[in-house]
Amino acid sequence: MKISQGNVPVYTISGSEARPLPEWLIRKRKRSLKNDPEFANRVDLLQDFEFEEASQCVRVSEDGDWVMSTGTYKPQIHVHYTPHLSLSFARHTNTLNQTFHLLSSDATKSVHLQQDRCIEFHTGGGLHYASRIPRYGRDLIYDRRSAECLVPSVGVNAEGMGECFRLNLEVGRFMRSYEIDVGGDGATIGAGSLQGGIDAGAVNTGAIAEESHNLLAFGTSHGTVEYWDSRSKNRVGILSCPQDSVEGRSEVTALSFPRSGREVAVGDSNGIVRLYDLRSPTPLLKKDQGYGLPIKNIIYLDGAQTGEPKILTADKKIIKIWDAKDGSPWTSVEPSVDLNHVEWVPKTGMLLTANEGRQQHSFFIPQLGPAPRWCHFLDNIVEEMAEDPNDPNAFGKGAIGEVYDNFKFLTIEQLKQLSLDHLVGTTNLLRPYMHGFFVAQKLYEEARLISNPDLWQEQRAKSIAEKINKERESKIRGTKKAAVKVNRKLAEKMLEKQEEQERRRAKRVLKRGGDDDMLDAAAPAPAVEEPVQPSGVLNDPRFAKLFEDPEFEIDEQTREFQQLNPSTKIPKGLTLIYDVFKEEAALGATKY
Known part of the structure; x- marks a missing residue:
């Protein structure tokens, strides 16, 4: 695990x-698996x-409620609805899928690049439309600003240039392709134009900085990265990756932009990842994956x-x-x-x-x-x-008490009062537990201060009052026991129960002839006399704050408290016959 x-x-x-085990095997091995931690x-x-043989691609929707996967065999699409943690539906396709993208915030609209040169559009009802491209595609990119599907492909066109096909979804037709230099075939003239030829050039992958400047980047089999402006449809720069002294120039197989758009990460076929600043051809950082396999x-x-x-x-x-x-x-x-x-x-x-x-x-x-x-x-x-x-994010049993001392438990209503409900499910500062959340103490204090600007003055006055009370209690007083500060009724009720238990125990001892005292006397005395700890919840240090801290004060005006503890109970009165007997008895007593 x-x-x-x-x-x-x-x-x-x-x-x-x-x-994982199948259900029939679980039933068969139920006893042996019972003790398997x-x-x-x-x-x-x-x-x-899962899929019968293998899965090819997986995506999560923007709203986080859907997970779409493609795999084989037979070629199919699986869509899971995450709030139910279950498979919503499965759909079979004619050919294997290479990659896909979700066009909507949920899983109702998606575009799929198939391995038979088809681009398929799927909706909730099934296959909506399919279109073929001239050559096999290697990757699929979706430009949201121009509503275009970009498909980097294998091979070159009549001019000896690689192509990235553009399918405009708003117009409903193919636009002029991005022509990218892929080097062609350096050995034989004309062989580079065949997508199945030896050393045929290809546009392997692409990326788009859609959260910043919307710059397009295409990685080629020639080891270069070309930058294109999606507005002017022109090439704005070329980046040549360093050439390896042994294996030569490697192919670019993966690209990615950060949210800022100032850098680009380039992965090649030799398992090397380089980080570049868009303003410099020199890599900022080089990282080896370790296996020499394509990224x-x-x-x-x-x-x-x-x-x-x-x-x-x-x-x-x-x-x-x-x-x-x-x-x-x-x-x-x-x-x-x-x-x-x-x-x-x-x-x-x-x-x-x-x-x-x-x-x-x-x-x-x-x-x-x-x-x-x-x-x-x-x-x-x-x-x-x-x-x-x-x-700090996954605690052992021995550290749970220490860790949660720095957290405050709040219900969802309290989070809304502090304007923290938007952080649910987005940060480690809120941890779900039972009917609420554990909130970091520092965040809780800051939120309280923002929601109540006068809180600092109240806390200061409270701390001064606590110091004064502490100094008063430290002075020498009589033998009278100090009364509790908070939840006085609860303390009196618990004392009554404790005294009732002591009276019952005393009656039981007298009834047995002092057997309990004899057993206590027969018990061997410890070698070192331990200090006697006072018994009862009132003297237990674990519950000390329950009777000292005002934050633990029981609000008797709440609806829940009144339902559990009704304040008035109608005493069970005597019937009419008993009232008559009572009056007659009283009259008879007055006669004598």
């Missing part, structure tokens, strides 16, 4: 390490999160959860997360099967993968971010299962 890499734990929620602690995150995914992770910006890179063997500033490794995940695609659930610590093998993998990294809102129970499960008490 748990894979630990360094100081950052990674939990395998589903996949080869999660030990690994199987008992398994978590089935999404129902039927499949590069994802910029939100630094708000990790403290520092992180970058996720993946080939078919391993997923690595490292620091974007100095390249220091942060954590890594190495599944037992080959990876085809990795998807990060935004603003969370969840990773979903499409991979070879039956089951799709899902990994949870608590230090990367909280669990998604549709599986927030993972936070509690991880806290119970964690073994490292120094991990």
